[in-house]
Amino acid sequence: MKTAQVFVALFTLVLYTRSTQSENILGIFSYTFGTPYKVVKPYFEALVHNGHNVTIISSKELLPDIENVRHIRVAGLDRIIEHVMNFDYSDCLYSKWKESLVASSFHYNMSHAILSDSGVQSLLQDKSEHFDMIVVEPTYSDALIGFAEHFSASLVGLSTFGSSWLTDHLAGNSAPSIYRPIQPMGYSQGDSLLDKWNNWIYISEEWLIDRLLILPGQLELFTRYFQLPTSRLLERRTSYSLMMINQHFSLGRVRSNVPNVIEVAGMHMAEPSEPLEPELLDFVNGAEHGVIYFSMGMEILNRWLPKNMEQKMMQTFAQLKQRVVWKHEEHTMVNKSDNVFLSPMASQRQLLDHPNMKLFITHGGLLSTTEAAHSGVPMLALPIYFDQFDNVERMLKMGVARKLDINTLTVELLTNNIKELLQNPIYALKAKELSTRFRDQPTTALERAIWWTEYVLRHKGAPHMRMTDHDMAFVPYYKLNILSILFGRIAFSGLVVLFACIFAINFFLKEFQKIAEAPSVFYTSI
Incomplete structure (x- = not known):
């Protein structure tokens, strides 16, 4: 009996050891801003907690050290980040091709900075190094896929900016019905035939940008640093084992995901939020008529905003009975009213979760809209670039937000929209409903991300999760091959009939011409 118990205990121990076997994971991130690292950090902390050996290649300043x-x-x-912060974006914010040219240069420089770094080169040249999985941001960093090829590791994408047609294409989800643009400016939200045609052209244009502007530079870096033919990158970039996207269907985008696409919106909220500073907490607690929070995100500096925008915002806030917390890089401002509190880096999640919070004035960044949705706070959106327009459109459709153009702002427009959002109870009601839906999940986003990551590790890349190109190719998926046969036969039959008719008409015309030219049998001379 004791022998049997010992055997069972040993067998259980072996199973437990195998189920928690540590793997070597390499994360490579070339972000130029700190916001995406808010998603990256808790993910890798959880992997380390589960016993995996993690190496991360990143900037020096933006990602804090993670224990172990x-x-x-x-x-x-x-150095690239410093250049980005000082770059004048005014000429390219409203031109997709100009913005793409700038993006192409930035992404090339970032991939080159990583691949040419001495520490990274030491890693690549060390024959003892081994990795089971490579985790990268999938959009516009294709040269870094060479690490997966170099170490013969499975490839995982962590898309901190949500999804687009490109992430779906890389994941093997090639159904055009779910395609979304990379840069939403100019993309139509309508459902008419004209809107669909416009969007098809728009996506085709982005495909050209990827092929003509972005990919050539990445291919050049791939061949230079990994000494491999370009065909290997073109094959490998569409072989992601897992694609984690920073969104969720409850936030207004229902998708037909393939099995290896996992939604992880809110994963960054696994990190504990910083408490509010005592002075700010007292200011918020004492707000008899509620609080409005105004923030344009971590990266958008107030000096980048249109001239006189600060003055218009301050004039508007001065008229309100609510207190306003303004995320601003300066601690003071000329003509600041008493109901405004300036804070360079207030704890946004703590503010949004505060019971006195009534309205969030935001740029519409993905993390900001996700946090507002989680807290059930209505939004007044002032989108500026990239995915912000798309994020805001989803919030508008769900009835939890209103939108204004920062270039046409007036005090009257701001005041009227703020009052509408505060006084019309439908916005607060819809925001609370959205919060309830978003929170109602069987597991947290982080738990979901870790489980599927380890699933891919357990199953050696899990190729069975991925649809092949043949399964999802455009022509067979939409049965165009069958339609071509059907309509081909009809067209062939139509052509036969058409040619027969033409032949018959020509034959009879010639016969009539012969009759007309021949002497009549009824002709008699006098």
Whole structure:
């Protein structure tokens, strides 16, 4: 009996050891801003907690040290970041091709900074190094896929900006019905035939941008640093084992995902939020008529905003009975009214969760809209670039937000929209309903991300999760091959009939011409 118990205990121990076997995971991120690292950090902390060996290649400044993680810091990324922060975006914010040219240069420089770094090169040249999985941001960083090829590792994408046609294409989800643009400016939200045609042209244009502007530079870096033919990158970039996207169907985008696409919106909220500073907390607690929070995100500096915008915002806030917390890089401002509190970096989640919070004035960034949805706070959106327009449109459709153009702002427009959002109870009601739906999930986003990551590790890349190109190719998926046969036969039959008719008409015309030209049998001379 004791022998049997010992055997069972040993068998259980073996199973437990195998189920928690540590793997070597390499994360490579070339972000130019700090916001995406808010998603990255808790994910890798959880992997380390589960016993995996994690190495992360990143900038020196933006990602804090994670305990028990080997960090390879790339100083070149920080120099690019400094250039980005001082770059004048005014000429390219409203031109997709200009913005894409700038993006192409940035992404090339970031991939080059990583691949040329001495620490990274040491990693690549060390024959003892081994990795089971490579985790990258999938959009516009294709040269970094070479790490998966170099180490013969499975490839995982962590898309902190949500999804687009490109992430779906890379994941093997090639059904055009779910395609979304990379840069939403100019993309139609309508459902008419003209809107669909416009969007098809728009996506085709982005495909050209990817092929003509972005990919050539990434291919050049791939062949230079990994000494492999371009065909290997073109094959590998569409072989992602897992694609984690920072969104959720309850936030207004229902998708037909393939099995290897996992929604993880809210994963960044697994990190504990910083408490409010005492002075700010007292200011918020004492708000008899509620609080409005105004923030344009972590990266958008007030000096980048249109001239006189600050003055218009301050004039508007001065008329309100609500208190306003303004995320601003300065601690003071000329003509600041008493109901305004300036804070360079207030704890946004703590503010949004506060019972006195009534309205969030935001740029519409993905993390900000997700946090507002989680807290059930209505929004007044002032989108500026990239995915913000798309995020805001989803909030508008769900009835939890209103939108204004920062270039046409007036005090009257701001005041009227703020009052509408505060006084019309439908916005607060819809926001609470959205919060309830978003919170009602069987597991947290982080738990979901970790489970599927380890599933891919357990099943050696899990190729069975991915649809092949043949399964999802455009022609067979939409039965165009059958339609071509059907309509081909009809067209062939039609052509036969048409040619027969033409032949018959020509024959009879010639016969009539012969009769007309021949002497008549009834002709008699006098």
